Amino acid sequence: MVGMDRLTADLHALCEFGRNEAGGWTRPAYSQVDQDAHLWLASRMEQAGLATRFDGAGNLIGRLEAQPGGTQDGALVIGSHIDTVPRGGWLDGALGVLAGLEVARRLLESRAKRTRPFEVIAFRDEEGRFGPFTGSRAMTGKLDLTLLPTMRDVDGLYLSQALTGSSLSTTTFATAAIPVGAISAYLELHIEQGPVLEAAGKRIGVVSAIVGQARFSLQFQGRPDHAGTTPMNLRRDAFAAAADFASHWRKMIMAEGKGVAVGTVGVVRVEPNAGNVVPSKVTLGAELRDIDDLRLNRLTELTGDLARHSAQDLGVEVSLRVTHRTQPALMNGSFQAAILDCAIRRAYASMTLPSGAGHDAQNFADLVPAAMIFVPSIGGRSHCPEEATDAADLDAGLNILLDVAAGYLST
Numbered sequence: 540m541v542g543m544d545r546l547t548a549d550l551h552a553l554c555e556f557g558r559n560e561a562g563g564w565t566r567p568a569y570s571q572v573d574q575d576a577h578l579w580l581a582s583r584m585e586q587a588g589l590a591t592r593f594d595g596a597g598n599l600i601g602r603l604e605a606q607p608g609g610t611q612d613g614a615l616v617i618g619s620h621i622d623t624v625p626r627g628g629w630l631d632g633a634l635g636v637l638a639g640l641e642v643a644r645r646l647l648e649s650r651a652k653r654t655r656p657f658e659v660i661a662f663r664d665e666e667g668r669f670g671p672f673t674g675s676r677a678m679t680g681k682l683d684l685t686l687l688p689t690m691r692d693v694d695g696l697y698l699s700q701a702l703t704g705s706s707l708s709t710t711t712f713a714t715a716a717i718p719v720g721a722i723s724a725y726l727e728l729h730i731e732q733g734p735v736l737e738a739a740g741k742r743i744g745v746v747s748a749i750v751g752q753a754r755f756s757l758q759f760q761g762r763p764d765h766a767g768t769t770p771m772n773l774r775r776d777a778f779a780a781a782a783d784f785a786s787h788w789r790k791m792i793m794a795e796g797k798g799v800a801v802g803t804v805g806v807v808r809v810e811p812n813a814g815n816v817v818p819s820k821v822t823l824g825a826e827l828r829d830i831d832d833l834r835l836n837r838l839t840e841l842t843g844d845l846a847r848h849s850a851q852d853l854g855v856e857v858s859l860r861v862t863h864r865t866q867p868a869l870m871n872g873s874f875q876a877a878i879l880d881c882a883i884r885r886a887y888a889s890m891t892l893p894s895g896a897g898h899d900a901q902n903f904a905d906l907v908p909a910a911m912i913f914v915p916s917i918g919g920r921s922h923c924p925e926e927a928t929d930a931a932d933l934d935a936g937l938n939i940l941l942d943v944a945a946g947y948l949s950t
């Protein structure tokens with residue numbers, strides 16, 4: 540087996556971890572199945588000739604040293620993740636990590652010049668079970684370590700509980716931060732996860748920037764009452780307020796977001812969650828994304844205004860907490876030019892586009908030159924079992940990743 544066949548075989552082998560009978564894959568970060576998948580990946584890396592290690596956040600690093608005469612610092616990193624959202628697809632993250640592994644194999648087989656180290660990294664918890672990009676933020680020193688004991692998943696399980704029985708604990712995360720200079724550049728191949736490349740008939744996407752995000756937890760506090768005896772005008776219905784907010788919020792984003800900003804209420808928790816009790820408390824998990832940071836600030840302000848307005852109208856209290864905020868991350872211009880150039884040389888139709896999804900790459904963008912290559916998602920589908928990409932497009936993405944990585948390592 541060579542090249543694309545090996546990548547396809549690895550992608551299919553990874554599919555054996557966390558496959559859902561009802562469709563899709565569920566590999567929650569720091570779960571047993573996530574750990575099993577990482578151990579399998581470590582053995583694939585070692586078979587390929589990489590030296591492997593897990594850092595204090597559980598990130599898996601496979602490393603090739605530079606050839607004799609090269610430098611020991613300033614590794615080129617190809618990274619992504621192998622955790623998934625619940626019932627997610629088989630390519631989100633997995634493609635980037637396993638393509639990085641295939642690049643390592645090809646570099647070794649072709650005896651390509653390597654003037655510096657090369658690392659393939661599978662970052663833990665990119666999907667944010669315990670918080671967005673837990674692994675890559677720990678590695679880049681962007682994770683607030685004091686928050687680790689308080690980090691919980693959507694079911695209330697603490698990170699420390701998920702780590703029980705593993706060699707990791709919330710105190711090991713501090714050791715994951717890498718020293719300045721350990722990495723010199725970062726590349727990530729990913730599926731687009733949206734419809735733009737397919738609609739434009741392009742095979743390769745060059746990412747210009749990754750959106751910034753604001754995530755919120757909103758709590759609407761009303762009063763529990765009998766659902767049959769309490770007149771409509773005397774209720775303090777927390778769900779009615781939350782629903783009113785969600786509906787106005789969506790319209791506000793469509794009006795103010797200039798067709799670019801997006802907002803999602805993805806988590807709804809109703810208490811006491813009983814059919815015959817007026818809901819007393821509703822917690823919403825919501826997020827806003829935009830490539831324009833100033834507009835993201837403005838939309839965040841309007842979010843608070845709307846929540847207070849809905850709460851007041853329905854006679855309930857509301858509190859809003861910003862749980863996570865990232866700035867838009869610009870991708871490196873020289874790498875973007877190199878990706879475009881490689882696509883032209885291989886006669887792949889390409890275009891430049893921003894990323895609406897978050898990626899581990901954004902945590903490296905202010906530290907080292909960082910870049911992303913996208914390949915099309917069929918029907919624009921992702922974060923769902925139907926996620927797919929044409930084999931020819933996967934092959935094109937792998938080739939460009941290899942070209943850019945080999946070019947960088949040779950100089």
Ligand code: GLV
Pocket residue numbers: 665666895896897898
């Ligand atoms: C990651 O998949 C994200 O964009 O939320």
Ligand code: MN
Pocket residue numbers: 620631632665729897898
């Ligand atoms: Mn991803």
Ligand code: MN
Pocket residue numbers: 624631666922
């Ligand atoms: Mn994802």
